[in-house]
Amino acid sequence: MLDFSRFKIxxxxxxxxxxxxxAIPNAFSETEVADxxxxxxxxxxxxGLDLRGGSHIxxxxxxxxxxxxxxxxxxxxxxxxxxxxxxGTISIGDIxxxxxQLRFQVRDAARVDEAVDIARQLTSPVGITGARxxxxxxxxxxxxxxxxxNEGRVEAIDAAMLQAVEVIRRRIDELGxxxxxxxxxxxxxxxxxxxxxxxxxALKDLLGKTARLEFKMVNEEVQRExxxxxxxxxxxxxxxxLLAYTDDGSPIVVRRQVIISGDQLVEAQQQFQDGxxxxxxxxxxxxxxxxxxxxRQNARKRFAIILDDAVISAPVINxxxxxxxxxxxxxxxxxSANELAILLRSGKLPVELNVIExxxxxxxxxxxxxxxxxxxxxxxxxxxxxxMFVTYGRxxxxxxxxxAFNMMLIVGVMSALGATxxxxxxxxxxxxxxxxxDANVLINERIREELRKGRRVIAAVETGYAQATTTxxxxxxxxxxxxxxxxxxxxxxxxxxxxxxxxxxxxxxxTAVTVTRLFAALYLKRxxxxxPGRRVEAINI
Amino acid sequence: MKLLKLVPDxxxxxxxxxxxxxxxxxxxxxxxxxxxxxxxxxxxxVDFAGGLKMEVGxxxxxxxxDIRDRIGALGLxxxxxxxxxxxxxxxxxxxxxxxxxxxxxxxVEAQVIDALAAAYPDVSLRSQDVVSGKxxxxxxxxxTLAALLAMVGVAAYIWLRFxxxxxxxxxxxxxxxVLIALGVFAWSGLEFDLNIIAALLTIIGYSLNDTxxxxxxxxxxxxxxxxxxxxxxLDLSIxxxxxxxxxTSLTMIVALGALLVFxxxxxxxxxxxxLIGVIVGTYSSIYVAGPILIWLGVGPDSFLPxxxxxxxxxxxxx
Numbered sequence: 001m002l003d004f005s006r007f008k009i010x011x012x013x014x015x016x017x018x019x020x021x022x023a024i025p026n027a028f029s030e031t032e033v034a035d036x037x038x039x040x041x042x043x044x045x046x047x048g049l050d051l052r053g054g055s056h057i058x059x060x061x062x063x064x065x066x067x068x069x070x071x072x073x074x075x076x077x078x079x080x081x082x083x084x085x086x087x088g089t090i091s092i093g094d095i096x097x098x099x100x101q102l103r104f105q106v107r108d109a110a111r112v113d114e115a116v117d118i119a120r121q122l123t124s125p126v127g128i129t130g131a132r133x134x135x136x137x138x139x140x141x142x143x144x145x146x147x148x149x150n151e152g153r154v155e156a157i158d159a160a161m162l163q164a165v166e167v168i169r170r171r172i173d174e175l176g177x178x179x180x181x182x183x184x185x186x187x188x189x190x191x192x193x194x195x196x197x198x199x200x201x202a203l204k205d206l207l208g209k210t211a212r213l214e215f216k217m218v219n220e221e222v223q224r225e226x227x228x229x230x231x232x233x234x235x236x237x238x239x240x241x242l243l244a245y246t247d248d249g250s251p252i253v254v255r256r257q258v259i260i261s262g263d264q265l266v267e268a269q270q271q272f273q274d275g276x277x278x279x280x281x282x283x284x285x286x287x288x289x290x291x292x293x294x295x296r297q298n299a300r301k302r303f304a305i306i307l308d309d310a311v312i313s314a315p316v317i318n319x320x321x322x323x324x325x326x327x328x329x330x331x332x333x334x335x336s337a338n339e340l341a342i343l344l345r346s347g348k349l350p351v352e353l354n355v356i357e358x359x360x361x362x363x364x365x366x367x368x369x370x371x372x373x374x375x376x377x378x379x380x381x382x383x384x385x386x387x388m389f390v391t392y393g394r395x396x397x398x399x400x401x402x403x404a405f406n407m408m409l410i411v412g413v414m415s416a417l418g419a420t421x422x423x424x425x426x427x428x429x430x431x432x433x434x435x436x437x438d439a440n441v442l443i444n445e446r447i448r449e450e451l452r453k454g455r456r457v458i459a460a461v462e463t464g465y466a467q468a469t470t471t472x473x474x475x476x477x478x479x480x481x482x483x484x485x486x487x488x489x490x491x492x493x494x495x496x497x498x499x500x501x502x503x504x505x506x507x508x509x510x511t512a513v514t515v516t517r518l519f520a521a522l523y524l525k526r527x528x529x530x531x532p533g534r535r536v537e538a539i540n541i
Numbered sequence: 542m543k544l545l546k547l548v549p550d551x552x553x554x555x556x557x558x559x560x561x562x563x564x565x566x567x568x569x570x571x572x573x574x575x576x577x578x579x580x581x582x583x584x585x586x587v588d589f590a591g592g593l594k595m596e597v598g599x600x601x602x603x604x605x606x607d608i609r610d611r612i613g614a615l616g617l618x619x620x621x622x623x624x625x626x627x628x629x630x631x632x633x634x635x636x637x638x639x640x641x642x643x644x645x646x647x648x649v650e651a652q653v654i655d656a657l658a659a660a661y662p663d664v665s666l667r668s669q670d671v672v673s674g675k676x677x678x679x680x681x682x683x684x685t686l687a688a689l690l691a692m693v694g695v696a697a698y699i700w701l702r703f704x705x706x707x708x709x710x711x712x713x714x715x716x717x718x719v720l721i722a723l724g725v726f727a728w729s730g731l732e733f734d735l736n737i738i739a740a741l742l743t744i745i746g747y748s749l750n751d752t753x754x755x756x757x758x759x760x761x762x763x764x765x766x767x768x769x770x771x772x773x774x775l776d777l778s779i780x781x782x783x784x785x786x787x788x789t790s791l792t793m794i795v796a797l798g799a800l801l802v803f804x805x806x807x808x809x810x811x812x813x814x815x816l817i818g819v820i821v822g823t824y825s826s827i828y829v830a831g832p833i834l835i836w837l838g839v840g841p842d843s844f845l846p847x848x849x850x851x852x853x854x855x856x857x858x859x
Contacts, residue, residue: 372805380796424739
């Protein structure tokens with residue numbers, strides 16, 4: 001038990017050195033570390049937002065609206081393809097989008113099979129299983145039902161989320177904040193964490209908007225009537241829709257057809273015109289061409305610039321706009337114009353995202369927490385060390401050195417893994433220190449007990465370590481089991497706790513048992529060589 | 542150097558002989574906890590209740606009553622306003638309508654800050670949390686599930702390593718500790734949030750450690766002293782471990798005490814939970830986990846099937 005081969009001693013020292021290697025960057029400031037050569041360890045332990053300040057925002061995709069818009073797109077395609085059928089237009093009617101399904105009736109019963117073929121061609125394969133995104137079936141002989149499959153829905157969300165993460169990354173990069181974390185969580189959520197942000201509101205404003213920009217023509221006849229009579233119709237006439245102005249909520253009727261959309265923008269910038277903030281934009285060449293065509297055809301009419309179903313402005317086309325660029329003027333402040341420009345530059349979100357959780361910790365509070373937490377932790381560790389030393393003397397000192405190694409290893413492992421230390425993580429840290437101390441208390445008490453029973457020193461130390469080790473392993477394996485379950489099931493804070501606990505338990509068993517045993521063995525060996533008859537007569541424990 | 546010995550050698554305290562006192566005390570504590578949870582309930586933070594929580598700081602000690610009046614006058618629903626760690630810091634919790642609209646929280650927040658800034662220009666927003674009802678429901682479910690499964694998993698391991706009675710004993714002791722900690726939170730009205738769940742998990746971890754250490758010695762003694770009556774054997778085991786128990790608990794209490802006093806407002810709640818846990822956990826290892834073994838019929842025979850080889854293996858381990 002007390003014999004350590006050179007090989008084993010070398011192994012222990014190597015582990016400690018590796019831990020030290022990875023822990024070192026934490027002793028320096030971020031800017032100092034940045035200048036280090038490439039071969040040096042640079043990763044520092046991440047501090048959670050609760051300890052350093054910043055914003056945490058959890059977004060959830062509105063899947064229903066995504067499915068709805070997919071179904072609407074499918075409806076348009078079905079109409080188009082039925083018109084373009086080889087044997088002449090297949091007449092369809094009674095179209096409904098209820099219950100997430102698309103249903104329509106084929107008027108000519110003889111052409112149902114043909115219509116089914118066309119409908120099938122509009123579906124696309126999903127994954128490698130051969131499943132398609134819609135099931136096409138026939139009901140009552142002439143009614144075709146297109147029902148989205150589960151695979152199709154999963155794929156749709158998946159694709160939308162991948163794109164959404166990219167859009168969000170572009171938007172946040174525009175804010176110029178450093179090291180944002182943008183992670184997809186589960187099927188339909190995105191976590192955004194931005195440390196040390198002064199104005200979290202700006203971030204939220206940017207994330208919560210879909211930024212779907214559309215240009216539509218105003219339905220002049222209906223609109224003039226509204227303006228003349230002051231009475232808003234309950235429903236817009238077929239082919240038109242009723243929207244509201246962003247500023248005052250007053251109604252405006254526009255034609256449903258999108259004449260040009262924000263997808264074709266290549267540039268958007270906040271500028272000033274006549275002292276007020278505006279957004280300058282430029283279309284790509286295809287967009288510029290259609291913009292020119294539309295403006296030429298609709299001179300003296302109004303078109304509406306619509307962002308997320310709200311009308312920003314509805315200018316009159318005075319002359320054809322041929323250059324493909326223009327400005328959006330509305331009731332903007334410099335900030336809101338800049339925000340709109342950022343949104344337009346980074347593109348629209350493929351799916352509406354809702355903020356379902358938001359946490360902001362002011363930088364002051366974060367700094368206070370770190371200061372108080374560090375001070376208290378150091379004090380706690382020092383008190384524990386004093387306590388151990390007064391109680392177990394030399395062996396207590398060994399435990400203290402092991403405890404210091406333990407903390408170094410935890411910091412090293414966490415830095416190397418890129419793990420994040422949060423407040424609950426700190427709790428895990430304290431529990432780990434407790435477990436490490438307890439392991440040494442168990443060993444030392446057992447040695448005292450064995451000495452009381454009259455065993456000789458070497459035998460007492462050996463039995464002490466042997467007997468206590470089974471107990472320590474049992475106690476720690478149970479904690480590891482608990483930690484793994486918590487890691488697998490728990491959310492944010494509980495995960496943070498479980499990570500530190502798992503790492504800490506492994507390192508503390510290593511330091512508290514193996515490392516202290518090495519110290520004890522080396523000490524007893526030296527004493528033994530010195531003492532009379534090469535035997536250690538007594539130890540102070 | 543003269544070393545410190547907190548517990549004299551060879552104590553012989555009749556812990557288990559007095560177990561009925563222990564059981565009485567345990568039952569009283571559990572009853573109090575249940576009454577507290579039933580009548581007062583837990584003061585759920587936004588993590589679990591959903592809503593908006595703001596932490597505001599002032600340059601001087603805050604006048605809580607005045608702040609409560611001013612926020613009450615806004616008519617935003619029942620606000621929970623309390624001092625948070627220091628007299629200059631106030632935590633304000635407000636319910637939010639179930640709407641998914643993120644701007645709702647923004648509007649409420651602006652209203653509160655404006656109302657406070659009108660009377661106290663030095664007010665500053667230190668932190669702010671908004672949790673929707675959907676997320677809070679998931680957080681409750683995940684947290685509870687993680688804690689329960691962790692307890693069951695651990696009990697299963699103990700069952701494998703020891704005997705089923707030990708697994709049951711550990712599980713009951715854990716449930717006891719968690720229940721009493723919850724009771725303290727109910728009676729004190731301290732805010733119960735996700736961090737407290739982490740603290741409860743720490744309590745589970747600590748209490749477990751303590752229980753297993755005692756169980757290990759009980760198992761060892763069961764193999765060693767075949768003829769000893771169970772009560773005496775439990776007392777012997779606990780007394781043998783007493784020095785360790787006292788030493789470890791005291792170290793933890795000292796460490797947590799430092800965190801409690803100097804750790805600042807954020808650490809306060811969960812340090813307190815852990816402190817309670819250490820005390821209750823130590824107690825339950827002796828008075829709950831131990832006596833249960835008697836009632837479940839653990840005796841010298843429990844380890845008989847492997848006792849011959851087992852006893853030798855334990856003592857003959859190099």
